[in-house]
Amino acid sequence: MSGDGSVPAKGGWSTLTDKLVRLGRPSGTEPGFVNAPVSRGSTVLYESMDAMRARSAQRYEHELIYGAMGGPTQALLEEAIAAIEGGRHTQVVSSGLAACTTPLLAFLGAGGHCLMPDSVYGPTRRFCDSMLRRLGIETTYYDPMIGEAALDALMRPTTQVLFAESPGSHSFEVQDVGMLARVAHGHGAKLILDNTWGIHVFQPFEHGVDVSIQALTKYPAGHADVVLGAITVVDQADWVVLRDSVVQLGQYAGPDECWLTLRGLRTMGVRLERQSRSAMTVALWLQARPEVARVLHPALSGSPGHEFWLRDFTGSASLFGVVFRREFTAAAVEDMVAALGVFGLGASWGGYESLVLPTTGTVSRTALAQGIRDPSMSGPALRVHVGLESPDELIADLEGGLEVLRAASA
Numbered sequence: 345m346s347g348d349g350s351v352p353a354k355g356g357w358s359t360l361t362d363k364l365v366r367l368g369r370p371s372g373t374e375p376g377f378v379n380a381p382v383s384r385g386s387t388v389l390y391e392s393m394d395a396m397r398a399r400s401a402q403r404y405e406h407e408l409i410y411g412a413m414g415g416p417t418q419a420l421l422e423e424a425i426a427a428i429e430g431g432r433h434t435q436v437v438s439s440g441l442a443a444c445t446t447p448l449l450a451f452l453g454a455g456g457h458c459l460m461p462d463s464v465y466g467p468t469r470r471f472c473d474s475m476l477r478r479l480g481i482e483t484t485y486y487d488p489m490i491g492e493a494a495l496d497a498l499m500r501p502t503t504q505v506l507f508a509e510s511p512g513s514h515s516f517e518v519q520d521v522g523m524l525a526r527v528a529h530g531h532g533a534k535l536i537l538d539n540t541w542g543i544h545v546f547q548p549f550e551h552g553v554d555v556s557i558q559a560l561t562k563y564p565a566g567h568a569d570v571v572l573g574a575i576t577v578v579d580q581a582d583w584v585v586l587r588d589s590v591v592q593l594g595q596y597a598g599p600d601e602c603w604l605t606l607r608g609l610r611t612m613g614v615r616l617e618r619q620s621r622s623a624m625t626v627a628l629w630l631q632a633r634p635e636v637a638r639v640l641h642p643a644l645s646g647s648p649g650h651e652f653w654l655r656d657f658t659g660s661a662s663l664f665g666v667v668f669r670r671e672f673t674a675a676a677v678e679d680m681v682a683a684l685g686v687f688g689l690g691a692s693w694g695g696y697e698s699l700v701l702p703t704t705g706t707v708s709r710t711a712l713a714q715g716i717r718d719p720s721m722s723g724p725a726l727r728v729h730v731g732l733e734s735p736d737e738l739i740a741d742l743e744g745g746l747e748v749l750r751a752a753s754a
């Protein structure tokens with residue numbers, strides 16, 4: 345591997361923490377509490393019809409108009425996320441999945457065409473194959489490692505959205521986002537990126553992304569107690585299109601969720617610093633084990649798209665994949681998972697706690713005839729999320745698990 349991939353070279357974790365201490369705090373001149381209150385409300389009272397008309401014209405600003413259009417707690421969170429993503433406007437929505445589907449509905453229309461990476465988050469794929477198809481929008485899946493000429497050939501006059509997710513869910517391909525932006529913009533399409541893994545360590549708008557998505561459920565909330573998403577744009581015209589769709593769809597985020605996420609954000613820098621470093625320790629340990637065919641961690645050489653990670657990222661998250669040798673069965677991996685005591689079994693990630701999730705068999709692939717591209721990726725696999733526990737404890741747990749894996753396969 346090239347250096348300790350968990351430590352950002354520029355824009356490091358302490359820079360992030362310095363920002364997170366200040367972002368999204370109330371700016372009142374009156375002395376008061378450090379933090380903003382949880383502001384709950386539906387109706388906003390106006391002094392006159394004139395005041396009501398004037399405020400209603402501000403629906404593209406973060407003005408308090410009506411509860412469903414967003415309140416003051418949400419506005420502070422939006423300000424913080426926009427700063428972390430390096431964008432101009434953020435819209436917080438009810439879940440990370442809503443943050444994926446809402447811009448698709450905003451920027452696609454009937455008869456339109458969407459390009460999706462084969463490695464995309466499963467529920468986003470389902471939305472394309474079900475809801476978008478029903479609305480007369482066609483989706484083509486592309487190899488996330490596709491080259492420029494091949495991608496260019498997939499673009500149609502009707503292509504309105506090129507979607508990316510880097511690294512990909514479960515298989516962790518890091519995409520060449522700069523190239524994707526060139527191709528998308530060359531054909532008048534928008535580039536939408538699910539940047540959940542890359543929070544802070546990938547600055548989407550510096551690489552030509554038009555719309556960046558965050559599942560705030562993951563590291564920003566950070567405590568496995570909130571479901572929330574964010575959509576960020578840098579261009580004013582894109583913001584008008586997005587915001588109109590959000591209002592029409594009635595996308596709303598509860599103030600308690602927004603407040604909890606603001607609270608989680610304060611420690612995100614120190615959590616990420618520890619978790620990404622521990623994840624690298626665990627990933628390197630796994631890579632040296634005889635049961636393991638390969639570790640899919642963007643900061644490790646040999647992981648798909650590692651060269652783009654080196655070029656574009658300033659650090660890494662604490663979520664990666666491990667593929668076992670093909671002599672081990674999926675059933676034996678399930679026995680291993682059952683034997684783990686520190687790692688929990690569960691969906692989602694980005695919380696303080698470590699998790700594993702068996703992935704082979706649940707991953708859909710259609711762009712590549714042979715399924716997952718590479719034979720060394722075709723064994724049973726686990727997605728590993730490293731939390732705040734010590735790497736020693738995590739490694740001891742995995743060591744016990746691997747013993748069970750071997751025994752179950754003997």
Ligand SMILES: *Cc1c(COP(=O)(O)O)cnc(C)c1O
Pocket residue numbers: 439440441442444465509513538540541559560561571572573692
């Ligand atoms: C979890 C996740 C989502 C969805 O977020 P939810 O808040 O769980 O709906 C979207 N994209 C990626 C990459 C995710 O990991």
